[in-house]
Amino acid sequence: MQRWTALLLCLLLLTGLAACGEQTEPVKETEAFPTEVPIQWHAETLSYVVGELYDVCPRGNGYYLAADSGIYELDAQFNLSGEHLPDQTTLVAMEKDRLLYLGSDEAGNYAILDEAGGAAPIELGHGFFSTQLLPLGETLWLCDGFKLLRDGRELTLPREPGVLWHAAALVETGDGLSLVLTRTATDTLKPTGAWLVPVDDSTEALSEKDGTELPEPLWTAATYCNPASRCVCADGVLWRLENGTFSKFVELSSFGVNPSRLRRALITEDRVLCLEEERLTVLSESSNDISTTGSTERDDPSETSVVPAVPRTLTVGALWNQDYLCSEWIAYVNRTKPGCQLTCRVYETVEKLNLAILNHEVDLLALNDVSVLQNYGNQDLLYPVEDLCPELQSADALYQNMIDALRYKGDCLYLPLAMSPTVNILPKRYGFSPGEAASLAALGAGLEEVDPDTFSQSTKDGVLETQMLPQTLSNWIDPETGQLSFDSPDFIELLEFCDRYALTWEEVGAAGSGLTPEDNARHFTMGIPLQLSWYGLLTHNDLYALPDSGDVRLNLSSQVYLAVLNHTDRTTAEKLVNSLLFDEGWFSQLSRSQTAFQIYLNREWTEAVLKKETDRLDQLEQSYLESGFTDVPSLTAQRKLIQSYRELFQEKVCFLAPASDLIRVVLEEAQPYFQGEITAQEAARRIQNRVEIYLAERS
Amino acid sequence: MKRKLRKSKSHTFLFLLPSLLGVLLFFVLPFGMVIWYSLVNRPVNGDFVGLDNFKVLLGNKAFLLGAKNTGILLAVSVPLAVLLPLKLALWLERAIPMKSQLRTAFLSPMLVPIASVILVWRVLFHQNGTLNAYLGANTDWFHSTWSILMVLLLYLWKNIGYHTILFTAALAAIPRTYIDMANLDGAGRTRQFFTVKLPFLAPTIFFVVLMSLIASMKIFREVWLLTGSYPYESLYLLQHFMNNTFRTMDYQKLSAAALMLAVVMGALIAVLLAIERRLDRDTENE
Numbered sequence: 001m002q003r004w005t006a007l008l009l010c011l012l013l014l015t016g017l018a019a020c021g022e023q024t025e026p027v028k029e030t031e032a033f034p035t036e037v038p039i040q041w042h043a044e045t046l047s048y049v050v051g052e053l054y055d056v057c058p059r060g061n062g063y064y065l066a067a068d069s070g071i072y073e074l075d076a077q078f079n080l081s082g083e084h085l086p087d088q089t090t091l092v093a094m095e096k097d098r099l100l101y102l103g104s105d106e107a108g109n110y111a112i113l114d115e116a117g118g119a120a121p122i123e124l125g126h127g128f129f130s131t132q133l134l135p136l137g138e139t140l141w142l143c144d145g146f147k148l149l150r151d152g153r154e155l156t157l158p159r160e161p162g163v164l165w166h167a168a169a170l171v172e173t174g175d176g177l178s179l180v181l182t183r184t185a186t187d188t189l190k191p192t193g194a195w196l197v198p199v200d201d202s203t204e205a206l207s208e209k210d211g212t213e214l215p216e217p218l219w220t221a222a223t224y225c226n227p228a229s230r231c232v233c234a235d236g237v238l239w240r241l242e243n244g245t246f247s248k249f250v251e252l253s254s255f256g257v258n259p260s261r262l263r264r265a266l267i268t269e270d271r272v273l274c275l276e277e278e279r280l281t282v283l284s285e286s287s288n289d290i291s292t293t294g295s296t297e298r299d300d301p302s303e304t305s306v307v308p309a310v311p312r313t314l315t316v317g318a319l320w321n322q323d324y325l326c327s328e329w330i331a332y333v334n335r336t337k338p339g340c341q342l343t344c345r346v347y348e349t350v351e352k353l354n355l356a357i358l359n360h361e362v363d364l365l366a367l368n369d370v371s372v373l374q375n376y377g378n379q380d381l382l383y384p385v386e387d388l389c390p391e392l393q394s395a396d397a398l399y400q401n402m403i404d405a406l407r408y409k410g411d412c413l414y415l416p417l418a419m420s421p422t423v424n425i426l427p428k429r430y431g432f433s434p435g436e437a438a439s440l441a442a443l444g445a446g447l448e449e450v451d452p453d454t455f456s457q458s459t460k461d462g463v464l465e466t467q468m469l470p471q472t473l474s475n476w477i478d479p480e481t482g483q484l485s486f487d488s489p490d491f492i493e494l495l496e497f498c499d500r501y502a503l504t505w506e507e508v509g510a511a512g513s514g515l516t517p518e519d520n521a522r523h524f525t526m527g528i529p530l531q532l533s534w535y536g537l538l539t540h541n542d543l544y545a546l547p548d549s550g551d552v553r554l555n556l557s558s559q560v561y562l563a564v565l566n567h568t569d570r571t572t573a574e575k576l577v578n579s580l581l582f583d584e585g586w587f588s589q590l591s592r593s594q595t596a597f598q599i600y601l602n603r604e605w606t607e608a609v610l611k612k613e614t615d616r617l618d619q620l621e622q623s624y625l626e627s628g629f630t631d632v633p634s635l636t637a638q639r640k641l642i643q644s645y646r647e648l649f650q651e652k653v654c655f656l657a658p659a660s661d662l663i664r665v666v667l668e669e670a671q672p673y674f675q676g677e678i679t680a681q682e683a684a685r686r687i688q689n690r691v692e693i694y695l696a697e698r699s
Numbered sequence: 700m701k702r703k704l705r706k707s708k709s710h711t712f713l714f715l716l717p718s719l720l721g722v723l724l725f726f727v728l729p730f731g732m733v734i735w736y737s738l739v740n741r742p743v744n745g746d747f748v749g750l751d752n753f754k755v756l757l758g759n760k761a762f763l764l765g766a767k768n769t770g771i772l773l774a775v776s777v778p779l780a781v782l783l784p785l786k787l788a789l790w791l792e793r794a795i796p797m798k799s800q801l802r803t804a805f806l807s808p809m810l811v812p813i814a815s816v817i818l819v820w821r822v823l824f825h826q827n828g829t830l831n832a833y834l835g836a837n838t839d840w841f842h843s844t845w846s847i848l849m850v851l852l853l854y855l856w857k858n859i860g861y862h863t864i865l866f867t868a869a870l871a872a873i874p875r876t877y878i879d880m881a882n883l884d885g886a887g888r889t890r891q892f893f894t895v896k897l898p899f900l901a902p903t904i905f906f907v908v909l910m911s912l913i914a915s916m917k918i919f920r921e922v923w924l925l926t927g928s929y930p931y932e933s934l935y936l937l938q939h940f941m942n943n944t945f946r947t948m949d950y951q952k953l954s955a956a957a958l959m960l961a962v963v964m965g966a967l968i969a970v971l972l973a974i975e976r977r978l979d980r981d982t983e984n985e
Contacts, residue, residue, distance in 0.1 A: 375948050381948075677827070689842075690930070693764065
């Protein structure tokens with residue numbers, strides 16, 4: 001009897017121990033809206049070119065849809081039901097069943113007017129270009145995506161070196177008002193956290209120094225907020241406010257919506273409307289059809305396809321945040337490939353990603369740090385892409401030299417989603433031909449003479465990190481032998497070049513037309529290029545050809561590389577890789593969405609990009625000629641550059657993919673030199689020492 | 700009788716079962732996995748390669764550098780971490796003023812958060828920092844062969860207090876009879892220490908040596924906070940190698956290094972145990 005009592009006690013104890021383990025509730029995935037409804041365009045509107053879509057809002061039983069060609073009235077089934085109102089240039093907001101315009105009042109001052117032309121009281125929750133106006137009681141709150149103002153007074157946001165804090169959006173939470181506060185690293189422009197911070201009439205500052213203690217960030221990146229619908233798009237998921245807290249509502253890319261390009265998300269009783277630049281996707285639980293509207297063409301109903309009952313879901317692993325190009329690709333695949341569905345999962349650290357790979361939680365990787373992918377390649381975890389796409393081995397459709405440049409230990413293990421050439425050619429007007437400047441000092445002196453503002457916005461470590469190091473790393477590390485030469489005179493000269501011609505952060509802030517370094521980063525994140533040309537040339541912040549004994553080679557870089565883990569289903573992996581390289585629909589999508597000069601491994605696609613650019617130059621030249629200009633040197637230079645690119649794409653290329661750890665080591669040791677604490681020789685010695693260890697570990 | 704004994708043994712086993720399961724799950728199985736990883740060429744679907752990983756490791760410059768620096772740190776810090784606290788404890792044993800305040804002061808380094816310590820160390824050992832100003836020198840403490848001294852000082856500062864307290868308690872536990880007898884026999888302080896006190900201190904010395912060995916491994920945390928994942932060569936420890944290979948998913952090298960370290964530590968502890976047993980026997984015989 002005693003024996004059985006003891007046994008029972010032990011079993012109870014074991015059960016108790018097992019039950020003590022942490023149990024987490026499974027994350028609630030989307031329940032209510034698994035599919036989309038088709039949007040039917042009225043037959044008579046086929047000739048419409050709708051153009052870029054800006055906004056959508058409810059109107060009575062239907063909707064208003066604002067595009068750059070005008071405002072359209074849609075009925076509840078999204079048929080065009082009313083007049084097309086062509087003039088929307090002064091439209092500022094669509095909210096609460098009315099349209100509001102920017103106009104002038106009787107006194108001639110700017111005012112917000114309703115459709116009848118009368119002054120409208122400001123009682124909006126959102127929309128006013130990119131600025132929110134939110135009256136709450138007697139207080140008027142204003143948030144423009146960067147600053148937060150209460151009754152015209154700016155509230156202090158946290159200040160931190162190397163970090164940019166944004167007041168992204170305001171949202172009413174039922175208990176009051178909350179601010180979506182986001183944090184971005186200025187060196188990488190990557191989001192590092194998004195908070196929901198309550199604000200009220202007593203809030204003066206949002207800074208830990210002033211006593212506001214920020215809790216753990218709710219998200220990594222909040223890209224959009226619709227206070228009227230009380231939803232926030234963050235980390236690729238639409239979150240909805242319910243009972244005072246935000247909960248996951250819709251994983252957007254599963255339904256072919258690119259969360260990075262979301263302009264408006266409207267949650268109604270039975271639908272979710274997701275507006276992107278060129279697409280309005282309506283999610284509803286009532287239909288099994290999938291189709292979306294394109295902005296410039298009507299979808300052929302015969303192309304709609306039925307979603308199979310259980311599509312195969314693959315997970316794409318990303319580090320730190322989801323790149324917009326990766327989101328674009330995931331959304332495209334989910335829209336167009338019925339047999340496959342992609343979802344993205346973001347990991348905060350490499351260690352967590354490693355664990356996820358070992359547990360087979362991810363199937364594909366979309367990373368911008370190639371060294372991490374190479375680590376996985378060393379462990380034979382990745383499919384050689386040539387096994388999945390035999391066309392990689394033939395020179396016809398793809399650039400063989402680029403593929404060869406991508407190889408790691410003989411195998412092509414990852415592919416760039418899109419590439420940009422990083423300048424290694426001097427524009428003619430600067431008076432140098434490739435290889436003509438005999439030394440970096442001569443180059444720097446020459447650039448300063450030609451254009452004194454060349455380095456006015458460039459910091460020393462910024463120039464080293466973003467321009468000099470990526471382009472020259474292979475000069476200091478021999479990939480074959482692993483030999484290092486950071487302590488060579490050439491590298492010391494490079495450090496001295498950055499120190500001499502670039503500025504400190506304080507100097508940049510003082511010199512650059514009143515802009516602080518944070519402002520520079522802010523302008524970049526707003527998407528307003530600071531005098532950037534189509535190629536990233538001809539700017540104040542770019543450097544040009546380096547003295548390289550006349551060997552002009554083209555450096556390419558990509559913001560994200562895709563790799564396939566070898567436990568992934570091979571058939572699906574083959575389809576995905578082939579679609580990435582040859583699917584014309586994907587190329588059309590890229591062409592519509594690209595905001596910078598990008599090229600592709602596919603020759604035809606790259607040629608199409610170059611032709612598009614040539615056509616653009618032709619149009620520009622035509623307009624200049626019509627205005628009376630007979631010669632525009634910058635256009636001539638750009639034409640010659642296009643021709644040079646065509647030749648260089650066939651020649652020697654290399655991919656700039658320096659490991660972030662390596663770059664960090666170099667920058668850490670260069671910093672004391674830039675601050676005047678040590679000599680360039682000492683900095684070079686330290687860099688050599690530490691990088692030796694880095695490479696020795698990997699040997 | 701036999702039946703009772705069998706019954707008792709089975710009850711014992713049952714009550715030990717949860718602990719045994721825990722040890723199996725959290726120690727034996729992971730250790731087994733480490734051994735497996737050290738014998739294959741990939742973490743996933745790896746092929747058995749025997750001792751190849753160990754051969755590669757012994758030829759790896761980073762591993763050898765880390766092992767060398769860790770060995771130097773152990774060889775210097777552990778004896779100092781035993782001798783200095785022992786000396787302090789003997790000093791505290793005498794009738795000195797403010798004895799209890801001094802004991803508290805010795806323990807206070809353990810209370811300071813490590814991030815604060817690192818900040819202070821950075822200021823102290825910066826090339827334009829306090830120490831160089833005091834010494835009138837221009838030594839770059841973070842980038843020279845003397846960098847290990849900085850780590851050693853940090854280690855000793857952090858751990859001396861605790862060891863001193865342990866020795867103080869051990870000294871207080873020595874029966875006064877023996878010390879009085881030694882005094883009567885005319886034994887001097889030094890003779891008393893070696894013939895009377897040291898045998899009684901043996902278990903504590905053994906414990907302090909063990910704690911010092913473990914603590915000298917944990918100093919990696921401070922070094923990492925001071926210098927990052929890839930420090931100057933004189934500060935590169937074995938744990939840096941392991942940390943970085945873990946990050947790069949090179950589990951084969953990591954496991955092989957961990958096993959080699961376990962073997963070395965095991966040998967050291969076995970030697971210590973043997974010495975401790977010998978000293979214990981001597982004490983019991985007395």
